[in-house]
Amino acid sequence: MSTATTNHAVVSMHGVFKTYRLGQHVIPALQGVDLTVQRGELLALTGPSGSGKSTILNLCGLIDTPDSGDIALGGQSVGGLNENARTLLRRDALGFVFQSFNLVPVMTVAENVDYPLFLAGVPAAERRERVAAQLAAVGLQDHAQHRPDALSGGQRQRVAIARALIKRPRLVIADEPTASLDSYTADQVLDLMRERGHAEGAAFVIATHDSRLTRRCDRVVALLDGRIQSS
Amino acid sequence: MNNMPPRLPALRGSVPPEGVRSALGRPGGETYAWLKFAIQNTLRNRRRSLVTVSIAALGTAAILLAGGFALYTYQALAQAAARSNGHLILGKPDQFARDEDMPLQHGMDDVGTLRAQLLADPAVRQVLPKVEFSGLISNGDKSTVMMATGVDPDGEFAVKGPFLTMTEGKVLVSGSPDAEVMLGAGLARSLKATPGSSLTLLASTTDGAMNAMDVRVKGIFSTGVPDIDKRLVYTDIVTAQKLLVTQRVSSLGIFLDRMESTEPVQQRLAAQFPQLKVQTWMDQAFFYQSVRDLYNRIFGALGLIIGVIVVFVVTNAMAMAIIERTREIGTLRAMGTLPSQLMRTLALEGMVLGGVGALAGVALSLGISVMLYVVPVNMPPPPGRSVGYPLNIAIDPLMYITTLAAMVLLTMLASSWVARKTVHMPVVEALAHT
Numbered sequence: 001m002s003t004a005t006t007n008h009a010v011v012s013m014h015g016v017f018k019t020y021r022l023g024q025h026v027i028p029a030l031q032g033v034d035l036t037v038q039r040g041e042l043l044a045l046t047g048p049s050g051s052g053k054s055t056i057l058n059l060c061g062l063i064d065t066p067d068s069g070d071i072a073l074g075g076q077s078v079g080g081l082n083e084n085a086r087t088l089l090r091r092d093a094l095g096f097v098f099q100s101f102n103l104v105p106v107m108t109v110a111e112n113v114d115y116p117l118f119l120a121g122v123p124a125a126e127r128r129e130r131v132a133a134q135l136a137a138v139g140l141q142d143h144a145q146h147r148p149d150a151l152s153g154g155q156r157q158r159v160a161i162a163r164a165l166i167k168r169p170r171l172v173i174a175d176e177p178t179a180s181l182d183s184y185t186a187d188q189v190l191d192l193m194r195e196r197g198h199a200e201g202a203a204f205v206i207a208t209h210d211s212r213l214t215r216r217c218d219r220v221v222a223l224l225d226g227r228i229q230s231s
Numbered sequence: 232m233n234n235m236p237p238r239l240p241a242l243r244g245s246v247p248p249e250g251v252r253s254a255l256g257r258p259g260g261e262t263y264a265w266l267k268f269a270i271q272n273t274l275r276n277r278r279r280s281l282v283t284v285s286i287a288a289l290g291t292a293a294i295l296l297a298g299g300f301a302l303y304t305y306q307a308l309a310q311a312a313a314r315s316n317g318h319l320i321l322g323k324p325d326q327f328a329r330d331e332d333m334p335l336q337h338g339m340d341d342v343g344t345l346r347a348q349l350l351a352d353p354a355v356r357q358v359l360p361k362v363e364f365s366g367l368i369s370n371g372d373k374s375t376v377m378m379a380t381g382v383d384p385d386g387e388f389a390v391k392g393p394f395l396t397m398t399e400g401k402v403l404v405s406g407s408p409d410a411e412v413m414l415g416a417g418l419a420r421s422l423k424a425t426p427g428s429s430l431t432l433l434a435s436t437t438d439g440a441m442n443a444m445d446v447r448v449k450g451i452f453s454t455g456v457p458d459i460d461k462r463l464v465y466t467d468i469v470t471a472q473k474l475l476v477t478q479r480v481s482s483l484g485i486f487l488d489r490m491e492s493t494e495p496v497q498q499r500l501a502a503q504f505p506q507l508k509v510q511t512w513m514d515q516a517f518f519y520q521s522v523r524d525l526y527n528r529i530f531g532a533l534g535l536i537i538g539v540i541v542v543f544v545v546t547n548a549m550a551m552a553i554i555e556r557t558r559e560i561g562t563l564r565a566m567g568t569l570p571s572q573l574m575r576t577l578a579l580e581g582m583v584l585g586g587v588g589a590l591a592g593v594a595l596s597l598g599i600s601v602m603l604y605v606v607p608v609n610m611p612p613p614p615g616r617s618v619g620y621p622l623n624i625a626i627d628p629l630m631y632i633t634t635l636a637a638m639v640l641l642t643m644l645a646s647s648w649v650a651r652k653t654v655h656m657p658v659v660e661a662l663a664h665t
Contacts, residue, residue, distance in 0.1 A: 063565050063657075089567075094567075105275070106268075106271035106272055106274070120567075
C-alpha cells in the first residue's frame with residue numbers, strides 16, 4: 001500500500017489463486033492473478049469462457065473467497081472477514097449489475113432502486129429524494145411505479161444500473177451488462193455507466209465479450225486460462 | 232486512505248463497526264417494509280397462495296369447530312351434572328366413602344339449621360335435601376326394583392330446568408296432602424302406570440323393618456337415559472321419610488349462583504363445617520369425566536393431525552416459492568441483505584399465508600357456530616340415550632386466540648425452517664441457480 005497507485009486503488013488482488021472442483025476434477029480458475037482497479041476506472045475483463053472473468057468478478061464482489069492470495073478493498077484486506085462482515089461490506093461499498101438484470105419482480109422500479117438504501121438504513125425522506133434523482137438521471141422518472149416486467153430490456157438494465165449506483169458505491173461489478181441487449185441499447189447502457197460512474201465516482205469492473213464495449217473502457221484486461229495475458 | 236471518501240467502512244476487526252451498527256437496531260418502519268415485501272411475495276403465485284390459505288382456513292375452522300363442539304358438550308354435561316345433584320353436595324364423610332347397612336345409616340339429622348346457615352352464604356342460591364333409597368314398587372300384579380329419590384319438589388324441579396323432560400302428567404309440588412310419585416318412562420311402561428294410577432312402595436326402614444306405602448302417580452318423565460328411566464322414582468321428601476320412618480336426609484344439594492363459584496364456596500364450607508364432607512358436582516359426574524377424557528383424546532388427536540397437515544401445506548408452498556426464488560435470494564444477498572433479514576421476511580411470508588388462512592378459518596367457524604344457533608340442527612341420540620340433542624358449537628375467545636396464535640407461530644417456524652438452507656447457500660451458487 002506504499003505506492004501512489006495503490007493509494008487510489010478501490011480494489012486490488014495480489015497472487016490470487018482459485019480452483020473449483022467438478023466431481024473428481026480440479027479446475028484452476030485463477031492462477032496467481034495480480035490486479036488493481038483505480039478509483040473511477042472503467043475496467044473491462046475479456047477472454048474466452050472459462051478464462052476466469054466471472055471468478056475475478058465474484059472475488060472483487062466479495063461473494064466468493066480465494067484459495068490463496070490477498071484481496072484488499074479500499075486498501076484493507078478482506079481475507080479475515082466473516083460472512084456477515086462481507087455482506088455488510090457489499091451492502092455499503094459495492095454495487096452489482098447482472099446480465100439478466102436480476103430485478104425483484106414484485107417491487108416497482110422505485111422500490112428496486114430504493115432497496116440498497118433501505119438496507120443501509122437511510123432515512124425514508126432522504127431515500128425518496130435520492131431515488132427520484134437517480135431515476136431522473138437514468139431517464140426512468142416516468143416509470144417509477146411500474147413493475148420490471150412492464151419495461152424493455154434496456155430500461156431494466158438502466159434500473160439495475162440505478163440500483164447499483166444509488167448508494168454511491170466505490171466499485172460496481174458488472175457481469176456481461178450488455179449481453180442481453182441490442183447494439184443500440186447496449187451503447188446507451190454503456191454511455192449511462194460511464195456517465196453515472198464518473199458522476200458518482202465509482203469504478204466499474206466489467207466482464208464482457210462485447211468488443212464495442214471494451215473499446216470504450218479505460219482499460220482492458222485480457223484473461224486466458226486464469227492468467228492475465230495483457231493489461 | 233486519505234483520499235478515500237468517508238463512506239467506505241473502516242475494516243477494523245472482523246465486522247465493520249458502522250455496518251454492524253446500521254444492521255442492528257433499525258428504527259421503526261423496517262418491519263413494515265419487510266412485511267410489505269412478504270405480502271408482495273405471497274401474491275406472486277396467487278393460485279398457489281389461494282390454495283395454501285384455503286387449506287389453512289379449513290384446517291383452522293375444523294379445529295375450532297371440533298373444539299367448540301367438545302367445549303359445548305363439556306359445558307352441557309357440567310350443567311346437567313350440577314343441576315342434577317347441586318354444584319356442591321354436603322353430607323357425612325361416610326355417606327360418600329362407605330356402603331350403608333341400613334337406609335340412611337350415614338344420613339344427616341336436623342338439616343333445618345344447617346340449611347339456614349348455608350343459605351346465608353351470598354353465593355348459595357338453593358339448598359335442597361335429598362333422601363336416596365331403594366326398594367320395590369308394585370302395581371298389585373307386578374313388582375319391580377326401584378331407585379327412589381325423595382326431594383323438595385318445588386326447589387328440585389325448578390333447578391333441573393331442561394334436564395328433565397315430562398312426558399305425561401305433572402311434576403310433584405311441595406306440601407301436597409297426598410303421597411305422590413313421578414316415574415321414569417321405562418318404569419311406568421313396565422308397570423302399565425299412567426298419571427293417576429295407584430302404586431305401592433315397599434322399602435326397608437332405617438331400623439331394618441319392612442314398610443309399605445300407597446302412592447299415586449303424578450307424572451312420568453324421561454332423563455334421556457333408558458336404563459335410568461326403567462328404575463328411577465321421584466317422590467317428595469316427606470313421603471320418603473314416612474316410608475323409611477326417619478327424619479334424616481342422605482345429603483344436601485347446594486346450588487350456587489354460577490359454576491365458577493364451586494371451588495371457592497367448597498373451600499369456605501369445608502372450613503365452616505369440618506365434621507362434614509363437601510363434594511363438588513365433578514366428584515360425582517362420572518359420565519362427564521368419561522366423556523371429557525374420551526373427547527379430549529379424540530379431538531386432541533384430530534387437532535394435531537389437522538395442524539400437521541396445515542403446517543405441511545404451508546411448508547410445501549414456501550419450499551416451492553423459495554426454490555423458485557433462489558436466484559433472487561442470491562441477488563439480494565449479493566446486494567448486502569443479511570441471511571437473518573431474509574429469514575425474517577420469509578418467515579413473515581409464511582406468517583401471512585398461515586395468518587390470513589387462520590383468520591379466514593376463524594370467520595368461517597364463527598359463521599357456522601352462529602348459524603347453528605339461528606338454524607338449529609338436531610343430532611341423533613348418542614349410544615345409551617333415547618333423545619337427541621341440539622348441535623351447538625361453543626365460541627370460546629381463549630380457544631380462538633390460542634388456535635390463531637398457534638397457526639401463525641407454526642407457519643412462521645415452518646417457513647423459517649425451509650428457508651434456512653437457501654438463505655445460507657453461497658451467493659455464487661444461488662446466483663447460478665436455474
